[in-house]
Amino acid sequence: MTSRLRAENLTLSYDQRVVTQGLDVSIPDGSFTVIVGPNACGKSTLLKGLARLLKPKAGTVFLDGEPISGYSAKQVAHRLGMLPQTPIAPNGITVGDLVARGRYAHQSLLRQWSREDEAIVGEALRLTETLELSGRFVAELSGGQRQRVWLAMVLAQQTPIMLLDEPTTFLDIAHQIEVLDLCADLHDQGRTLVAVLHDLNLACRYADHLIAMRAGAIVAEGHPSEVVTAELVQQVFGMDCRVIADPETGTPLVVPAGRDARRQARAGQLVASVPELGR
Amino acid sequence: MSSAVAEQPSVAVEPEVRLSGKVLRGKILGGKAFSLRLDVRAAVLTGVLLLVTLGIGTLSLTSGDFRIPVADVLRSLTGQGDTGTDFIVLTLRLPRVLTALLVGAALGVSGAVFQNLTRNPLGSPDFIGLTIGASSGALIVILLLNGSAEQIAIGALIGCAVTSIAIYLLAYKGGAQGFRLILIGIGVGAMLDAFNSFLITRARLDEAIGAQRWLVGSLNGRGWEDVRPVAIALLVLLPIALLNGRRLTMLSLGDEAATALGVPVERTRFTLFAVSVALAGVATAAAGPIGFVALAAPQLARRLTGTTGSGLLGAAVMGGFLLTASDWVAQRALPDSSLPVGVATGAVGGAYLCWLLVHEWRRKA
Amino acid sequence: MALAIDVRESPPGGPVRSANAFRVLGLVAALALLGLVILLSVAVGARSIPLGTSWQLLWHNDGSSQAAIIHDLRIPRTLIGLLVGAALGLSGGLMQALTLNPLAEPGLLGVNLGASTGVVIALAFVGVTSFNGYIWFAFAGAGITSVAVFILGSTGRSANPERQVLAGVAITAVLGSFVYGVLVTDPEAFNRYRFWDVGSLSDLKTSSGWQVLPFILVGSVLAVSLAPALNALAMGEETGRALGAHILRTRALGMLAVTLLCGAATAVTGPIWFVGLAVPHIARMITGPDQRWVLLYSMVLAPALLLAADVLGRVVVAPSELEVGIVTAFLGAPVFILLARRRRMADL
Numbered sequence: 001m002t003s004r005l006r007a008e009n010l011t012l013s014y015d016q017r018v019v020t021q022g023l024d025v026s027i028p029d030g031s032f033t034v035i036v037g038p039n040a041c042g043k044s045t046l047l048k049g050l051a052r053l054l055k056p057k058a059g060t061v062f063l064d065g066e067p068i069s070g071y072s073a074k075q076v077a078h079r080l081g082m083l084p085q086t087p088i089a090p091n092g093i094t095v096g097d098l099v100a101r102g103r104y105a106h107q108s109l110l111r112q113w114s115r116e117d118e119a120i121v122g123e124a125l126r127l128t129e130t131l132e133l134s135g136r137f138v139a140e141l142s143g144g145q146r147q148r149v150w151l152a153m154v155l156a157q158q159t160p161i162m163l164l165d166e167p168t169t170f171l172d173i174a175h176q177i178e179v180l181d182l183c184a185d186l187h188d189q190g191r192t193l194v195a196v197l198h199d200l201n202l203a204c205r206y207a208d209h210l211i212a213m214r215a216g217a218i219v220a221e222g223h224p225s226e227v228v229t230a231e232l233v234q235q236v237f238g239m240d241c242r243v244i245a246d247p248e249t250g251t252p253l254v255v256p257a258g259r260d261a262r263r264q265a266r267a268g269q270l271v272a273s274v275p276e277l278g279r
Numbered sequence: 280m281s282s283a284v285a286e287q288p289s290v291a292v293e294p295e296v297r298l299s300g301k302v303l304r305g306k307i308l309g310g311k312a313f314s315l316r317l318d319v320r321a322a323v324l325t326g327v328l329l330l331v332t333l334g335i336g337t338l339s340l341t342s343g344d345f346r347i348p349v350a351d352v353l354r355s356l357t358g359q360g361d362t363g364t365d366f367i368v369l370t371l372r373l374p375r376v377l378t379a380l381l382v383g384a385a386l387g388v389s390g391a392v393f394q395n396l397t398r399n400p401l402g403s404p405d406f407i408g409l410t411i412g413a414s415s416g417a418l419i420v421i422l423l424l425n426g427s428a429e430q431i432a433i434g435a436l437i438g439c440a441v442t443s444i445a446i447y448l449l450a451y452k453g454g455a456q457g458f459r460l461i462l463i464g465i466g467v468g469a470m471l472d473a474f475n476s477f478l479i480t481r482a483r484l485d486e487a488i489g490a491q492r493w494l495v496g497s498l499n500g501r502g503w504e505d506v507r508p509v510a511i512a513l514l515v516l517l518p519i520a521l522l523n524g525r526r527l528t529m530l531s532l533g534d535e536a537a538t539a540l541g542v543p544v545e546r547t548r549f550t551l552f553a554v555s556v557a558l559a560g561v562a563t564a565a566a567g568p569i570g571f572v573a574l575a576a577p578q579l580a581r582r583l584t585g586t587t588g589s590g591l592l593g594a595a596v597m598g599g600f601l602l603t604a605s606d607w608v609a610q611r612a613l614p615d616s617s618l619p620v621g622v623a624t625g626a627v628g629g630a631y632l633c634w635l636l637v638h639e640w641r642r643k644a
Numbered sequence: 645m646a647l648a649i650d651v652r653e654s655p656p657g658g659p660v661r662s663a664n665a666f667r668v669l670g671l672v673a674a675l676a677l678l679g680l681v682i683l684l685s686v687a688v689g690a691r692s693i694p695l696g697t698s699w700q701l702l703w704h705n706d707g708s709s710q711a712a713i714i715h716d717l718r719i720p721r722t723l724i725g726l727l728v729g730a731a732l733g734l735s736g737g738l739m740q741a742l743t744l745n746p747l748a749e750p751g752l753l754g755v756n757l758g759a760s761t762g763v764v765i766a767l768a769f770v771g772v773t774s775f776n777g778y779i780w781f782a783f784a785g786a787g788i789t790s791v792a793v794f795i796l797g798s799t800g801r802s803a804n805p806e807r808q809v810l811a812g813v814a815i816t817a818v819l820g821s822f823v824y825g826v827l828v829t830d831p832e833a834f835n836r837y838r839f840w841d842v843g844s845l846s847d848l849k850t851s852s853g854w855q856v857l858p859f860i861l862v863g864s865v866l867a868v869s870l871a872p873a874l875n876a877l878a879m880g881e882e883t884g885r886a887l888g889a890h891i892l893r894t895r896a897l898g899m900l901a902v903t904l905l906c907g908a909a910t911a912v913t914g915p916i917w918f919v920g921l922a923v924p925h926i927a928r929m930i931t932g933p934d935q936r937w938v939l940l941y942s943m944v945l946a947p948a949l950l951l952a953a954d955v956l957g958r959v960v961v962a963p964s965e966l967e968v969g970i971v972t973a974f975l976g977a978p979v980f981i982l983l984a985r986r987r988r989m990a991d992l
Binding site for chain 2: 747751752792795796798806807809810811813814815817818821822824825827828831834835838839841842917918966967969970973974976977978980981984985987
């Protein structure tokens with residue numbers, strides 16, 4: 001298993017708070033990797049560190065064998081594309097214009113815009129099914145449409161590796177599936193995808209490599225069917241559950257324990273902790 | 280152009296959809312080695328604005344203590360006039376018009392860069408302490424050192440430079456993000472404003488009035504020695520700004536997205552901040568702190584051309600237009616004397632803010 | 645088997661009660677501080693009078709030259725400083741609560757300059773020279789400016805802090821340009837204005853204090869009465885509405901209070917900056933976010949700050965003096981810069 005993108009001994013901090021410390025991670029080439037974990041476990045921070053958006057306090061991120069800080073901004077942008085969590089759409093920009101900005105890394109002073117750029121933008125719009133929206137203002141679009149447009153922009157960048165920070169937050173279930181299906185298509189076409197998702201079940205459905213994090217450390221890594229167990233969910237999320245096979249796809253499906261079951265479990269714990277009560 | 284590590288899906292050579300002209304504005308010019316997308320409408324409108332500006336400038340050359348007919352003005356400009364007209368047109372009036380044009384352009388570009396860097400239509404070198412710093416430098420020369428006109432200009436430049444360095448350093452916290460530049464610029468500006476008030480209140484009345492006149496901003500008595508520095512500055516700095524124009528446009532997507540797309544964000548910001556400061560400084564040194572051109576020109580240009588890019592060239596031309604027109608109006612406003620141009624641009628600023636107010640109010644209602 | 649778990653409540657009158665006791669204590673300390681500053685304000689100056697003597701002369705006017713200085717010059721100055729300081733501090737706290745903008749304050753947001761321009765218009769164009777006349781122009785100026793800043797400074801329906809500050813500066817610049825543009829043609833008016841523009845407590849008559857007192861009183865009462873509504877508003881418009889606060893009415897009344905307070909204060913002393921900025925922050929550090937306490941503390945601490953700045957101005961360049969407006973700018977701007985540095989990324 002080769003890894004073009006990996007990190008060694010990575011320590012990342014945010015506003016004086018250390019989020020990850022001494023982390024080692026390798027993104028398998030050609031995989032659809034999903035990072036999961038509870039709130040504030042450091043998954044977004046890790047993604048930003050991998051995308052060189054955050055300068056590590058210690059440790060190194062390697063891209064194609066070299067430290068990522070050694071590349072110029074454009075060189076990295078040729079290989080790595082990232083969709084941030086809350087992207088800002090400038091006022092009054094149209095869909096076509098926004099997606100066109102994804103071509104920046106392939107343009108230069110003399111070659112500012114060519115027919116090839118246009119073709120690639122058109123293809124990106126087609127793949128994300130946003131071609132009909134191309135003349136409209138981004139601000140007027142629905143959440144799902146906007147997310148597809150941002151994906152089109154990252155697509156137009158034409159990178160073999162794509163990092164996506166919570167691409168499905170604030171989308172309804174249908175749009176979440178829509179976006180993730182699109183990601184799966186992009187993955188099938190040969191790209192390496194790394195996404196941060198907060199929905200564990202969707203992560204199990206789409207990922208072929210899962211990274212589970214808690215409190216800034218990687219708790220488990222591997223194929224979802226091997227890694228996702230009730231013990232892992234308890235360890236990472238602190239929640240009781242059952243793991244069954246998804247009737248649709250066969251991937252692990254996490255079913256949280258019911259209220260009564262959880263109450264009994266808590267009572268059982270309490271009884272066990274106070275021996276006098278047991279008599 | 281293909282990157283060595285390409286594993287992308289193949290792209291059809293013949294695009295299925297023509298995007299330019301319909302979706303993306305403008306035409307594609309050029310071929311293999313050189314190509315760009317030209318927004319034809321924006322280019323034409325900017326060109327027209329430039330012509331209008333030149334027309335107003337020529338009109339300015341006709342008015343003054345002696346009215347000179349347009350035909351004679353044109354003759355002098357082309358080197359065929361008589362010495363009398365030549366003197367008035369070429370030595371007295373032309374430098375003033377050129378100063379207005381160039382200072383306006385410099386202010387327009389400076390403002391456009393700033394508004395893009397801070398992603399705020401109210402961002403302007405006037406407000407974030409740069410021109411106040413230039414004023415402090417100039418006031419020190421005027422009131423404390425009793426300097427000559429050149430020394431005042433140098434004082435303004437130094438004041439602007441020192442202030443901007445202080446602002447950048449104070450705003451730097453892992454990078455000098457736009458919102459911090461604005462706030463700290465305002466803070467520094469408030470302090471320097473108090474310092475300026477202190478100087479003005481401690482001076483003799485006649486000195487204070489003289490200083491205040493400079494502070495309002497004026498093009499009176501500007502000669503070729505004032506045109507040269509601004510022209511040189513524009514010649515050097517405008518290309519630098521234009522070279523970074525595409526990067527500036529990309530910055531509007533936010534630091535993270537811009538970095539991900541391949542823009543060296545902090546380096547770009549530093550370069551453009553320096554360019555904006557230098558242009559504002561030179562403009563202030565030449566004509567005093569002329570307000571609101573840097574504020575209004577970029578937005579008005581954007582409205583005119585409809586561009587979503589950084590709009591630097593449009594802002595330059597619009598700035599030149601605003602200042603030239605303001606000067607023309609200011610000269611003819613009062614029957615026997617002329618208002619300093621800063622008063623006219625102040626009125627422009629007031630009108631612009633009122634329009635912005637109404638616009639924002641309507642947008643929310 | 646039912647488990648009778650005895651969840652112990654906090655001791656009667658527990659944590660909340662002790663927090664209130666702390667706040668009352670703090671208020672007493674603040675009042676003591678204010679008292680000290682008042683004494684200094686009366687004693688210190690070009691001819692400094694020892695504290696003990698000042699204290700005595702305050703109560704017994706024995707006709708000496710020292711007593712004359714105290715009663716004719718410094719007491720009026722101190723009284724007006726108290727009033728104006730309280731007004732500005734209260735407005736600052738009010739503005740910060742109304743707009744949820746920790747950087748708001750009447751000077752920065754151009755309200756003081758709006759009042760000032762109103763006065764200039766009254767004096768220069770309308771020819772109104774009596775204080776009772778031009779104070780209404782000050783109110784008009786302050787009111788219009790606060791509304792304008794609010795509109796310009798919001799994105800969407802809520803106020804955006806950085807944008808608001810910028811809007812304030814923009815309006816200040818326009819008004820300043822207008823005023824100075826007008827004055828450039830009138831040297832005498834310019835001469836008077838350049839001193840007034842700085843914001844000063846010197847050469848003031850007690851009568852001006854009496855004249856603004858009613859407005860400042862009404863404004864203060866109005867402001868303090870809005871405190872509970874402001875507490876609800878602090879969590880955002882929608883939450884506030886759900887809690888029963890009348891958003892529009894609170895905002896309108898709040899702006900009215902700001903107009904009265906700032907208009908009156910500026911009409912007496914000229915525009916003074918930054919007094920309303922730091923004081924609410926300091927108050928919040930001691931009392932927490934409860935607006936009733938924050939506003940109360942602001943009313944006490946702000947005059948202390950203003951008078952202290954005035955005293956400083958008399959000391960630093962003795963025997964001449966530095967106007968209080970200049971001192972507050974030099975002291976307040978660094979505070980503002982510090983606050984600005986602490987802010988996190990926000991969309992403009």
